[in-house]
Amino acid sequence: MTNTDEPQRVLVTGAARGIGRATAVRFGRDRARVAVNYPPGELEHAQRTAELVTAAGGEPYLVAADVADPAQVTAMAEAVHAEFGPLDVLVNNAGICPFADFFDIDVELWDRTHQVNLRGVFLVTQAFTRQMVEAGRGGRVVSVSSISAWVGGSQQVHYCATKAGISSLMKSLAIVLAPHGITCNAVLPGTIETDINRDDLARPGKREMFAQRIPVGRTGVPDDVAGAIWLLTRPEAGYVNGAELLVDGGMFVNLQ
Numbered sequence: 167m168t169n170t171d172e173p174q175r176v177l178v179t180g181a182a183r184g185i186g187r188a189t190a191v192r193f194g195r196d197r198a199r200v201a202v203n204y205p206p207g208e209l210e211h212a213q214r215t216a217e218l219v220t221a222a223g224g225e226p227y228l229v230a231a232d233v234a235d236p237a238q239v240t241a242m243a244e245a246v247h248a249e250f251g252p253l254d255v256l257v258n259n260a261g262i263c264p265f266a267d268f269f270d271i272d273v274e275l276w277d278r279t280h281q282v283n284l285r286g287v288f289l290v291t292q293a294f295t296r297q298m299v300e301a302g303r304g305g306r307v308v309s310v311s312s313i314s315a316w317v318g319g320s321q322q323v324h325y326c327a328t329k330a331g332i333s334s335l336m337k338s339l340a341i342v343l344a345p346h347g348i349t350c351n352a353v354l355p356g357t358i359e360t361d362i363n364r365d366d367l368a369r370p371g372k373r374e375m376f377a378q379r380i381p382v383g384r385t386g387v388p389d390d391v392a393g394a395i396w397l398l399t400r401p402e403a404g405y406v407n408g409a410e411l412l413v414d415g416g417m418f419v420n421l422q
C-alpha cells in the first residue's frame with residue numbers, strides 16, 4: 167500500500183445509490199480520490215454521490231460503465247488510470263437482485279444476473295488489478311458478496327449462485343494476488359435497507375420476520391456495510407486475505 171498520508175485512489179462500482187454510495191462517501195471522509203462508477207444513462211444519482219463525496223472531503227471522479235460489458239470495463243480502467251494512476255482500493259459493489267420464483271427464471275434473467283454480479287466482478291478485478299500489479303504498490307480488493315452466498319432464497323435462486331461465486335472468486339484471487347501485496351476479501355451483508363429490496367421488504371410480514379431474526383434488533387443500513395468495507399482496507403487489516411466478513415447483525419447465527 168502507498169504512504170497513508172497520500173489520498174488513496176479508490177473505485178467503487180455501482181456507487182450511484184445504496185451501499186456503493188455510502189462506501190464512496192466513507193472513503194471521501196479520508197479525503198480519498200474516489201471513482202464513482204454507474205451504468206451508462208444513470209448519471210443523476212451518481213452526481214448526487216459525487217456531491218456527497220465532495221462534501222465529505224474527498225475528490226470524486228464520475229465514470230460510466232456497465233460492469234458486465236468487457237469493452238466498457240476496459241474503457242473505464244483506461245479512464246480511471248489516466249485520471250488517478252493505479253488504484254489503491256477496488257470495491258466491487260455493483261449488483262442486481264431481480265426477485266423471481268424458480269419456475270419463472272428464464273435463461274435471460276439467469277444470464278443477466280450472472281453477467282452483472284459475477285462476470286462484472288471478474289472483469290473489473292482483472293482490469294484494475296493488472297494495473298496494480300504493474301505498479302507494484304500492492305492494494306486492496308473488497309467485493310460485496312452476501313449472506314446469500316451461504317444460504318438460499320426461494321426467490322433468489324439465480325442471485326444466490328452469483329454471490330457464492332463472488333465469495334469463491336475472492337478466495338482464488340487472494341492466492342493469485344497476495345504475492346503482489348494485494349489482498350482480496352468479500353463482505354457479506356445481511357438485509358440492508360436499499361432500493362434493491364424496497365418492494366420485497368414492503369411485502370406483508372417480511373420486515374417483521376427480519377426484525378425477529380436479527381439479534382441486534384434492526385435491519386442494516388448502507389453505512390453498516392460501508393464501515394466494514396473500509397475496515398478491510400486499513401493497514402491493520404493487511405493479514406486478512408481470502409476472508410468472508412458477515413455484516414448481518416447476527417442473523418446467520420440466530421438458529422434458536
Ligand SMILES: NC(=O)C1=CN([C@@H]2O[C@H](COP(=O)(O)OP(=O)(O)OC[C@H]3O[C@@H](n4cnc5c(N)ncnc54)[C@H](OP(=O)(O)O)[C@@H]3O)[C@@H](O)[C@H]2O)C=CC1
Nearest residue numbers: 180182183184185208232233260261312355357358360362
Ligand atoms: N441491500 C441488501 O440487503 C444487500 C445487498 N447486497 C449487495 O450489495 C450490492 C449493492 O446493492 P444495494 O446498495 O443494496 O442496491 P442498490 O440497488 O441500491 O444499488 C445497486 C447499485 O448497482 C448499480 N448497478 C446495477 N447494475 C450495474 C451495472 N451493470 N453496472 C454498473 N453498476 C450497476 C446500480 O446502478 P443504478 O442506480 O443506476 O441502477 C446501483 O447504483 C449489490 O451487489 C447487492 O447484491 C448484498 C447483500 C444484501
Ligand SMILES: C[C@H](O)[C@@H]1OC(=O)[C@H](O)[C@@H]1O
Nearest residue numbers: 263312314356357362363
Ligand atoms: C436484496 C435482498 O434483500 C438481500 O440481498 C441479499 O443478498 C440478502 O440475502 C438479502 O436477501
